[in-house]
Amino acid sequence: MSIFESNNRYIDLGLSVLWSASNLRATCPQDSGVYHALALPSELSNKSISSDNLGEQQVQEQAWRKPTRAEFEELFLCCDLFWGEYLGVTGLTAVSRVYPNKYIFLPSTGWRDLDGIIHDEDKCLYWTGEPYQYDNHFAWAFRFDEHHKQCMYKYTGYGYCIRPVLERNQISHE
Helix, strand or coil: CCHHHHHCCEECCCCCEEEECCCCCCCCCCCCCCCECCCCHHHCCCCCCCCCCCCHHHHCHHHCECCCHHHHHHHHHHEEEEEEEECCEEEEEEEECCCCCCEEEEECCCEECCCCCEECCCCEEEEEEEECCCCCCEEEEEEECCCCEEEEEEECCCEEECCCEEEHHHCCCC
16 A cells, blocks of 8 residues: 555645645644655765655655645745644645635644754745755755745755645546
């Protein structure tokens, strides 16, 4: 059984891709799930970000993948955004403008450092699927909180959460 079959379903927000209802390996929408490093520190000296690095293998099940920078930006520009609590967890709710009764909740996740320590901040930190073109030790991530939304390149040894997306043509219309 895929990790997505038991815990994740997609939400159609009327955007170019379908967004997972929860983070990768999360048990519910308000759960952070697992913190993923795109490359283990021991791999960084001789590997660039590729499909065989940590995190990528788990996302590729069922055609799920990490979102691109453009897909995160589309989410922020084409949905109504509300920062606050959802079932006792602080985070960002993105409500579809096309289907107003459809939304996803992105919990404030914090991040995991190289020593495995979780830094619980009131920020959402999510990997995209895009490597940073000038240094293979970095990849693009989105960081957002109540006041800011920004895309930045971050060290691939850090653990951030992943909110998978699914191409519209990957679903069966039964």
